[in-house]
Amino acid sequence: MECRLCGCPSTHKHGKAPNGSQRYFCPQCQQTFNERFDTMYYHRHVSEEQIRQVLQAHSEGRSLRGISRTSILAYNTAVSLVRAAAQLVHNAQVQAVQTEAVSGDELWPFVAKNKGSIGAPGRWR
Ligand SMILES: [Zn+2]
Incomplete structure (x- = not known):
């Protein structure tokens, strides 16, 4: 099964969740997830x-x-x-x-809290 988090194709089975659904482990991002993830x-x-x-x-x-x-x-x-x-x-x-570019207007108040981390507000690629 393809990793639901990073798209890596080589995940392997990793036991079962208490509800019986199959768990998987991704060697690339080191995360576990189950088949219901993102549903x-x-x-x-x-x-x-x-x-x-x-x-x-x-x-x-x-x-x-x-x-x-x-x-x-x-x-x-x-x-x-x-x-x-x-x-x-x-x-x-x-x-x-x-699209190749996104506008992050609404994101700016959040980013602005991390002072000095990013340049001017507006558009970036
Ligand atoms: Zn992964």
Whole structure:
């Protein structure tokens, strides 16, 4: 399996997680990950069907409190699932952008805290 973190093709099996999913170790970045990494199921105890129901109800305009009541999931779990789904869509869209330069305007207040580390704000490659 290809490393989900660095893309290295030569990962190897590294035991199983308590939930039974296969863990992998990457010799290049020295990290472990499992097959659910970067999916809606990573670090969650909800079923595929529960996630489908929450997202279906949300897309039909139901309130998150209403979804939480009918799905017997905690309100924060319903919110977290909807946010995670939105993040996956966002990530896929951002990765699909073909560009050589990025504008980091919103990033600058964060970078500016690290005084002297980077030159002028704005655009860099
Ligand atoms: Zn790696």
